[in-house]
Amino acid sequence: MPNTSVGVAAEAAPKSFVGRFFGIITSPKETFRSVVAHPRWFGMLAVTTFIVALCSAAPMFTEAGKEAALDKQVSQMQSFGMQVNDQMYDQMRQRMRFAPYTTAGFIIVLGPIFAVILTGILFAIFNAALGGEASFKQLFAVWSHAAVISSLGQIFTAPLNLARGAVGSATSLAVLLPMIDEGSFLGRLLGMVDLFVVWWVFVLAIGLGVLYRRRTQPIAISLLSFYAVIALAIAVFKSRGGGA
Numbered sequence: 001m002p003n004t005s006v007g008v009a010a011e012a013a014p015k016s017f018v019g020r021f022f023g024i025i026t027s028p029k030e031t032f033r034s035v036v037a038h039p040r041w042f043g044m045l046a047v048t049t050f051i052v053a054l055c056s057a058a059p060m061f062t063e064a065g066k067e068a069a070l071d072k073q074v075s076q077m078q079s080f081g082m083q084v085n086d087q088m089y090d091q092m093r094q095r096m097r098f099a100p101y102t103t104a105g106f107i108i109v110l111g112p113i114f115a116v117i118l119t120g121i122l123f124a125i126f127n128a129a130l131g132g133e134a135s136f137k138q139l140f141a142v143w144s145h146a147a148v149i150s151s152l153g154q155i156f157t158a159p160l161n162l163a164r165g166a167v168g169s170a171t172s173l174a175v176l177l178p179m180i181d182e183g184s185f186l187g188r189l190l191g192m193v194d195l196f197v198v199w200w201v202f203v204l205a206i207g208l209g210v211l212y213r214r215r216t217q218p219i220a221i222s223l224l225s226f227y228a229v230i231a232l233a234i235a236v237f238k239s240r241g242g243g244a
Contacts, residue, residue: 012037020044024148028203032142032210036134039141045112048147053107055154056167057100064165066096069103072167119143122208132212142207149203153196171195188238192231201227 012033015023021044023031059065070093074084084092119140126132126139153171160170169175174182174191181187205220 014038017043017047020145021047021148024145024203025152028206029210032145032207035141035145035207036138036211039135039138041137041141041144044141045115045144045147048144048151049108049111051151052111052147052154053104055151055158056107057104058158059161059165059167060096060100060103062162062165065161065167066099068165069099069167070096115143115147116140126208126212130212134211138211142211143204146200146204146207149196149200153194153200156196169194185235189231189235192234197227198224 014037015031015034020031020035023034060069073092074089077084119136122143123134123136123139127134157170161167164170169191171194172191173193173195174180174187176195177190180190182191201223202216202220205216205223208214208219209216
């Protein structure tokens with residue numbers, strides 16, 4: 001693997017927070033050059049995590065959103081073979097009044113933890129296995145800035161979910177192709193494919209390409225293939241288990 005990012009884009013000028021946030025959307029490659037040269041991650045991670053937490057919790061401040069969240073929890077439990085009796089259902093319904101706060105809290109606490117873990121996996125792959133020389137801080141900055149796309153997806157989804165009294169993705173292929181039975185294998189598979197996740201994968205691949213001086217296309221194909229395997233596995237599991 002070519003020598004990586006110690007000197008990558010060293011001449012790139014630092015960008016402001018606002019410049020980096022919108023630059024990830026409009027000109028990700030140029031923005032990642034600046035991020036790699038000046039790896040600041042805390043502000044971007046904090047803001048994107050807060051946006052995701054707020055937008056995920058927002059629909060559950062409505063009664064329709066709470067009902068949708070409750071139905072989703074029941075369906076998920078049933079997909080794992082659990083039986084939800086009337087007593088359990090009543091207890092879950094009572095806890096729904098805390099759902100907006102617990103949802104936001106879990107995202108704020110667990111989001112950064114998962115970010116560190118997944119960045120560590122990428123660090124092991126690109127540095128230990130493929131001989132890259134990027135620092136963990138640089139890689140974590142790339143990951144944190146790619147999260148702008150995730151937060152943008154939540155900003156787009158939250159008003160739609162508030163309007164339709166729903167939770168979860170509003171930009172999956174299952175939502176965009178309502179003529180397909182969501183309980184079928186194809187419907188479940190399409191429900192796992194979210195357009196903003198695909199966009200996030202491409203942006204992350206661009207950042208990794210800049211950081212490790214590698215072509216974006218092979219990285220994107222690898223990440224998308226991994227995403228496809230996970231989506232397929234979950235769809236198969238839900239089809240066999242009968243979960244929603």
